[in-house]
Amino acid sequence: MKKGRIIKLVGGIYTVVDEENKRYRVKPLGIFRHRNINPKVGDLVDFNEDSITKVHERKNELYRPMIANVDQALLVNSAKDPDFSFLLLDKFLTLIEANDILPIIIVTKIDLLTEKEYLDLKAKLSYYQKFYKVIYFSSITKDNLDVIVSIAKDKINVLAGQTGAGKSTILNTINPELNIKTNEISKALGRGKHTTRHVELIEFGEGYIADTPGFSGLEFKNIDSQEVKYYFIDFFELSKHCKFNECTHLHEPGCEVKRQVKKGNILEERYNDYKFIYNEIKAQKPMYRRDK
Ligand SMILES: Nc1nc2c(ncn2[C@@H]2O[C@H](COP(=O)(O)OP(=O)(O)O)[C@@H](O)[C@H]2O)c(=O)[nH]1
Ligand SMILES: [Mg+2]
Ligand SMILES: [Zn+2]
Numbered sequence: 001m002k003k004g005r006i007i008k009l010v011g012g013i014y015t016v017v018d019e020e021n022k023r024y025r026v027k028p029l030g031i032f033r034h035r036n037i038n039p040k041v042g043d044l045v046d047f048n049e050d051s052i053t054k055v056h057e058r059k060n061e062l063y064r065p066m067i068a069n070v071d072q073a074l075l076v077n078s079a080k081d082p083d084f085s086f087l088l089l090d091k092f093l094t095l096i097e098a099n100d101i102l103p104i105i106i107v108t109k110i111d112l113l114t115e116k117e118y119l120d121l122k123a124k125l126s127y128y129q130k131f132y133k134v135i136y137f138s139s140i141t142k143d144n145l146d147v148i149v150s151i152a153k154d155k156i157n158v159l160a161g162q163t164g165a166g167k168s169t170i171l172n173t174i175n176p177e178l179n180i181k182t183n184e185i186s187k188a189l190g191r192g193k194h195t196t197r198h199v200e201l202i203e204f205g206e207g208y209i210a211d212t213p214g215f216s217g218l219e220f221k222n223i224d225s226q227e228v229k230y231y232f233i234d235f236f237e238l239s240k241h242c243k244f245n246e247c248t249h250l251h252e253p254g255c256e257v258k259r260q261v262k263k264g265n266i267l268e269e270r271y272n273d274y275k276f277i278y279n280e281i282k283a284q285k286p287m288y289r290r291d292k
Contacts, residue, residue, distance in 0.1 A: 001053065006043045007201040007208065009066075014039060016047050028052045041199040041210075042068035042156050060100055062158065065199045065212050069156055072102040073214060074148070076161030076170065079121060079136075080112040086124075090232075090273035091218050092160050093132075097231035098223050101158070104133050104151055108166035111138040127267040131233055139169045149174060149205035157207055158214030167213060174205055225281040232274050234266060250275065 004024070008015035016024045028039050029051045039045060039055050046054040058068040073096045077089055089105070096103040105128060110118060118136075125134050133151065137144050148170065159167045168180040201208035229235055229248060235257045239247060243254025249271075261271045 001046055001048055003044065003046055006039055006041050006045060006052075009041050009199050014052060016045060016052070026051055040066050040068040041201055042070065044069065062099065062101075062214050065158075065210055065214060067156070067158065067199060067201070067210055067214070070099075070101050070158050070210075070214065071155035072104050072151075073158050073160045074106055074152070074167075074170070074209075075103045075215075076106050076108055076159060076165040076167045078109045078165045079107050079118070080109055082162065082164055084121060086269045087273050087276060088162060088218075089128075090270060091277060092215060094223070094228060094231045094277055095215050095218065095220070096160060097233065098227065103160075104135065106135045106137055106148065106170070108137050108139070108170070110136050110143065111140040124267070124269075127270065137166075137170070139166065139173045142173065145173060152204050152207035152209065155207045156201065157204060157209040159209065160213060160215035163216070171202075171204065171209065175203065178202070220277070220281050220284065223281060225278050228274065228278050228281065232270070234270070235274070238266075248278070250278065 002018050002024075004016040004018040006014050007017050007023075012027065014026050014028065016026055018024065024047065026047050027050060032039065032052070032055070037055055039052050040058075040061060042061075043058065044056040045052045046056075060070055061068045062070055075089070075092050075096065077084060077092075084107070093103055105125075107121070107125070113121065122136070128134055135144050135147050135151070137148060159170075161167055164183070168182045171178050172180050172182065200211045202211050223231075226246075226248065229239065235249060238256045238260055239249070241256035242249070242252065244252050247255055247257070249255050249257035257266065257271070260266045261268055
């Protein structure tokens with residue numbers, strides 16, 4: 001019996017990599033289907049010659065794509081072309097936090113900024129740096145490529161970010177052999193053969209990355225407006241000092257979050273994005289809402 005990690009699922013056949021980096025093609029035991037346990041890409045498993053015999057406990061699982069044990073999301077935002085958007089950043093952060101995955105913020109295309117624009121953006125993003133890792137990258141100058149590689153090492157990574165942000169370009173810069181088409185609208189690696197039945201982790205430096213973006217859309221379908229406050233991690237600590245336990249930081253008196261916004265300790269744009277996201281979810285069609 002061996003222990004390994006599932007890195008690929010195509011047509012019911014799993015590819016498992018063992019601790020010595022050897023690959024095996026195996027099937028799950030029939031018993032799993034019976035018990036409704038579906039081994040997923042990312043799972044740590046026990047296996048023998050031809051079948052998976054045990055799936056180890058998962059720390060989390062994503063549904064699109066179907067991946068278990070995701071360590072972190074590389075949240076890719078372009079500095080320009082398309083212009084940097086704090087609202088988009090905060091929307092993606094909300095989604096990633098709601099899935100209990102660690103976000104790593106990557107700002108791409110810094111070569112397209114003037115020195116002043118670069119300094120201005122960095123100054124604003126320094127607020128986020130208190131809570132998240134922020135990496136400034138350019139595929140042209142290869143600035144901080146080594147930092148991205150070292151952060152991804154030994155991890156299962158997924159990509160997030162809007163089309164055109166430079167996600168595919170990062171993969172190509174790290175591994176030119178991948179030769180992924182860039183500038184493709186909402187199409188990822190392995191074009192054409194992508195169905196929910198084909199999921200693959202590809203080597204990304206010394207780690208793995210999902211071959212499709214885990215968070216490419218911005219659907220808040222499964223998030224309740226009342227939960228959003230938990231996903232703004234900078235608000236969360238402070239909320240202990242709000243007068244009301246379940247303070248939404250909107251209209252309640254004695255709100256510590258609002259007080260800190262006024263004092264300039266919380267970035268005002270960030271607070272406005274919180275309100276925007278809260279209201280957007282609140283306004284969703286009832287069929288998509290869990291809150292009443
Ligand atoms: N100047 C510059 N262009 C970039 C950089 N990264 C990506 N691009 C360009 O931005 C466009 C979109 O990149 P792509 O990787 O396809 O974005 P994706 O949709 O997020 O996968 C392509 O034309 C890339 O060549 C960068 O760091 N600097
Ligand atoms: Mg792409
Ligand atoms: Zn409050």
